[in-house]
Amino acid sequence: MLITDVAEGVHLLQHANVNCWLLEDDDGLTLVDAGLPRTRPHLEKAVATLGHQMSDIRALVLTHAHFDHVGMARGLKKDLQLPVYAHPEEHELAAHPYKYAHESPILKYPLRYPKSLGAVGPMALAGALFVKGIEDVGSFTVGDTLKVPGRPQVIATPGHTFGHVALHLPERDAVITGDALVTLDPYTALVGPRLVAGAATADGNQAAASLDAIAETGAQHVLPGHGNPWDRGAARATEAARRNGMK
Template identity: 35%
Template sequence: MKLAPHLHRIGNDIVAAYLIVSDDGITVIDAALPGHWKDLERELAELGRTPRDIRGLILTHGDSDHIGFAERLRREYGAPVFVHEADAHRARTGEKPKVSTGPMRLVPTLGFFAYALRKRAIPTAYVSEVVEVHDGDVLDLPGQPVIVGMPGHSPGSIAVHSRLADAVFVGDALTTRHVLTGRKGLQPAPFTDDPAEASASLDRLSGLDASWVLPGHGAPWRGSPAEVAAAVRAGGA
C-alpha cells in the first residue's frame, strides 16, 4: 500500500512492515511474519521492482513478529539485515526475558495469534547473520535512514528516521492498535521488557521532523513525533 511517494506499507493493522522507495533501490523496515513474503513480492511487483532491488533490511528490534522474512531475504538475495547491537542476540536466537503482557481481551488476543499462525509465525526463522548498528548511525541505504535508540520494549529497540520518506518508523516503541485488547489510538505497546524505560525513550522522538509515525502494529499515524510521544505519555489518543 502506497502511503506517500517514497513510502509503502505491507501487512495490516495487526502486523506491518514498511518500504522506503528511491531511484537507488529500496530499504525495508522490519520483516513482519514469514507469510508476509508474498505481500512483499506483490508490493514490489506493483512498483516494477524485485527483491534484488532491496539494499538492506532494518529491524526495529529482534522479536519474532518483526524478523519474519528477514533470513529468507538475506539468504536468497544477499540483503544485509541491520539490528541494534543490544538486540542482535535476540534476532539470532529468540532469547528474551519473561515480560508482562498487560491487559488482554479474549477476541482480539485470539485474533492476533490466529493471524500470526496464518502468516506462518511458527516455526520462527531466526536471522543467522546480522549487521549491528548503534544510536546515531546513518546507514548508507536508500532514504539515508538514521538510527534512534529507543530502549525499553527491548534493550535494542530503535526508531528509524528517514527525511526522504518524511517518516519515523517506531516498531513497538508505541502502538496505534493494541494487539491484545483491540484498543485503537496512540498508546504503549504490550510485551514490553521495561515499560518505564520505554516511556522515557519517547523523549527521543520529540526532536525528529516527520509527518508520519509508523508503528509495527496499528494504523499509520499522521502527525509530528513530538505530538505522538506526548499523547502516548498522556495515556493515548
C-alpha cells in the same frame, strides 16, 4: 495490503496486523522489518507493484528482533544474499526471536482482552509460531545515517526491547517507530498511539522515556510496527501514548 507513499517514497506493507516498510529512492529499496514468514508472497507482490524486482531490495533494517519482525529475514538473506542490520543488542534476539524479556505474563491478556484473539489470530496463521532466527547480522550505531536506500537516521528507543531503535527520515518528514510506539497493540487489540503491553515489553519505564526521542524528531508522519500510520505529528502521537500508557 500495500499502501504506497504513506510519506514520500515510503510504502507500507501491512499483513496479519504487522507492518513492514519499503523505503524507495534511486538506489533501490530498503525493507524495514521483516514481518512473519507468510508475508513473503505479499512482499513479492508489493515489490512488483512498485515496479521493482526483489533484487532491488538492498538491505533489511530491523527496528528490533522480536519474532514478528524477523519472520522473513532468514529466507530473504539466503535467497537474495540480503544484508541484515540491527542494533548490536538485538543480535542475540535475532538468533532466538522468542527469547525476549517482558514485564507481564503473556497468558493473562486473552482473558483480560478477549478481542486480542482477533489481532493475534492472523499473526498465528501467518507463521508467528514458527519463526526461525537469523545469525550473521550486521550492526549499526545510534546516530548513524545508514547508507541504504532512504538514508534513515538511527534513533535509540530502548524499552520494548533493549536494543530497539526508531528510524528518522527527515527529508520525508517521517519516523518509523517500530514497536516503540504503535497504533494497534496486538496483545489488547486497543487502538490509538500507545506502548505495547507488558507481555512483549522488556522495560516499561524505559519505553515511556523513549517517547521523548520520537517526539524530538518533529516528524509529521509516525509509522508504527502495528496499526495504521499517524499523520498528526510525533508530538501529538507521543502525548497520546503517554496518556494511554502500557497495559
